[in-house]
Amino acid sequence: MTSRFTELSFDCHDPERLAAFWCEVFGFTVLDREEDSIEIGSWEPNVEDHRARQMPVTLVFVKVPEGKTVKNRLHLDVSPIDTSTKEEVDRLVALGARKVDVGQGPDRTWEVLADPEGNEFCVLRSLAPGEFEG
Known part of the structure; x- marks a missing residue:
């Protein structure tokens, strides 16, 4: 028996703002919106795909x-x-991140950057052709 990594959740004050920021970072779309939470991702999750293989995670922003x-x-x-x-x-700083x-x-x-609510994240080496020396 195993589990799958399906969502990564962020506690935040403003789920709309944070979801919009991360949608711009990754090119994600809003998948689900409830009163105090928003889920974003690159695909529409379903049980069959998750059971078959590890799929990309979605991000969930929950108001606290x-x-x-x-x-x-x-x-x-x-x-x-x-x-x-x-x-x-x-680009990310222009979207609202800060160093x-x-x-x-x-x-x-x-x-090292922080998103609009202060959650740290790292921007690593570029994977663009000609940029990455492996």
Whole structure:
């Protein structure tokens, strides 16, 4: 018996705003909207596909009253696929992300950003043709 990783949930104050941000980051669409939550993803989830194989996860944003108080213990890593890491960081900052220092130090090959509600994530090396030296 096994389980499947199906959703990653974010507690937040403004599910609409955060879902819109991450839809722009990944090119996702809204899959489901309820009173205090929104699910976004790249495909319409169904039980048959999940049972057959590991499918891409969806992101769920759930409204909660409390704010974020400490550094995330879990974070997303993203890799640009058609631009440089610097260009992607610039794009994400223009969408509402901000650069943050979580103690990563100066000698790194990635950028640490925070989404509009302060959730840290990393922008890794570009996977664009000609950008990645593997």
